[in-house]
Amino acid sequence: MFRGATKVTLDAKGRLAVPTRYRERIQSRCDGHLVVTVDRDYCLLMYPLPDWEEIERKLVRLPSLNKQARRLQRLMVGYASELEVDGNGRVLLPRELREFAGLDRQAMLIGQGNKFELWDEARWNERRDEWLAAEDDAGPDLPAELEHLSL
Amino acid sequence: MFRGATKVTLDAKGRLAVPTRYRERIQSRCDGHLVVTVDRDYCLLMYPLPDWEEIERKLVRLPSLNKQARRLQRLMVGYASELEVDGNGRVLLPRELREFAGLDRQAMLIGQGNKFELWDEARWNERRDEWLAAEDDAGPDLPAELEHLSL
DNA sequence: CGGGAAGTGGGAAAAAGTGGGAATTCAGGG
DNA sequence: CCCTGAATTCCCACTTTTTCCCACTTCCCG
Numbered sequence: 001m002f003r004g005a006t007k008v009t010l011d012a013k014g015r016l017a018v019p020t021r022y023r024e025r026i027q028s029r030c031d032g033h034l035v036v037t038v039d040r041d042y043c044l045l046m047y048p049l050p051d052w053e054e055i056e057r058k059l060v061r062l063p064s065l066n067k068q069a070r071r072l073q074r075l076m077v078g079y080a081s082e083l084e085v086d087g088n089g090r091v092l093l094p095r096e097l098r099e100f101a102g103l104d105r106q107a108m109l110i111g112q113g114n115k116f117e118l119w120d121e122a123r124w125n126e127r128r129d130e131w132l133a134a135e136d137d138a139g140p141d142l143p144a145e146l147e148h149l150s151l
Numbered sequence: 152m153f154r155g156a157t158k159v160t161l162d163a164k165g166r167l168a169v170p171t172r173y174r175e176r177i178q179s180r181c182d183g184h185l186v187v188t189v190d191r192d193y194c195l196l197m198y199p200l201p202d203w204e205e206i207e208r209k210l211v212r213l214p215s216l217n218k219q220a221r222r223l224q225r226l227m228v229g230y231a232s233e234l235e236v237d238g239n240g241r242v243l244l245p246r247e248l249r250e251f252a253g254l255d256r257q258a259m260l261i262g263q264g265n266k267f268e269l270w271d272e273a274r275w276n277e278r279r280d281e282w283l284a285a286e287d288d289a290g291p292d293l294p295a296e297l298e299h300l301s302l
Numbered sequence: 303c304g305g306g307a308a309g310t311g312g313g314a315a316a317a318a319g320t321g322g323g324a325a326t327t328c329a330g331g332g
Numbered sequence: 333c334c335c336t337g338a339a340t341t342c343c344c345a346c347t348t349t350t351t352c353c354c355a356c357t358t359c360c361c362g
Contacts, residue, residue: 017309035154040283045302055302056152060264062296069297071282076302078261078268080154087353089308096156096259115302160320168319238343
C-alpha cells in the first residue's frame, strides 16, 4: 500500500523524482513500469503497470452503450501513458498530462493504496480546504458504506 | 492495446505523423495499413486494417431494414478509407475526412484499445471538459457496474 | 565533520517531427 | 491525340524534441 503525501518538484523537462521510500516497492512490483492517466478532479493517477492493467480490463468490460461508461473509458484509457523509472529514479511525465493537471513545478504526490495521485500543489491545497469545509454538509443522506464507517 | 493522448500537427498537405511508440505495433499488426472513418462525435476513428475488416463484417451483417443500422453502415463504411504509413511514418488523411472532423492543424490522437480517435484539438478539449463536468451530476442513477467500480 | 545517498540540473547524441521540392500521375481542354 | 495544369506521391534535408548520461549540490546519518 502506498501512503503519505510528499511535496515534489518537476524539473524543466517535466521529470518527477519518485520519493525514495517508494522506489524499492515500485521496482519489485512492476520493474519500474508505471502508468499515468487523468482523474476527473484534474489531477493525475499513477499506477504500477499490473494494477493499471487490471483497471483497464474492468474499464473495457463496461457496457459500451452507457454514456458514462464511454466517457470514463475515453478519458482514462485515452490519456493512459506508460512510463519507466530512469536511472536516477525519475519518471518523465508527458506534456499532455502535465497540461491537463496544470502541473508546472511544485506538486504533491499522494499515496492512495494501489496508486498515487499527483496534484499541482496550489490546486491540492485549495481542494483540500474545500473538502474540509464541506464535510459537515452531507449529514442525512450518507450512503450505507459511509454511514457505518468507524474511524 | 493502444493508449495515451498525443498532441499532433497536420501539415499543409494533411499528413499526420504517427507517434513513434505506436509505429512498431502498427507495422507488425497490419504492415502499415490503416483504415480511417468517421465517428458520430465528429472525430475520426483509425483502425489497423484487420481490426477494421472485422468491424466491417459486423456492420454489413446488421439488419438492413433497421434505420439505425442503415445509418451506421452508410456513415462508417461510406467514409472508410484505407491509408498506408509512408517512409517517414506519416499517413495522408483524405480531405473529406479532415473536413468532416474539422481538422486543420492542431489535433489530438487518442489511443482507445484496438483503435485511435483523432480530434481537432480545440474540440477535444471542449468535449473533455464537458464530460468531466457532467460526470459529477449523474449521481443517483448510476448503472450497477459503475456504482461499485473501484479504480 | 566526513561519507554516502538522494535530488537536481544540464549537455550531447540520437531520434523524431516538419517542411518542402521534384517527379509522376491524372484530368480536362484544345 | 497530345498538351497543359493541378494534384498526388515519393523522397530528401533541416529543425526540434527526446533520451541518455554525467556531474554538481544538498541533505542525512554516522
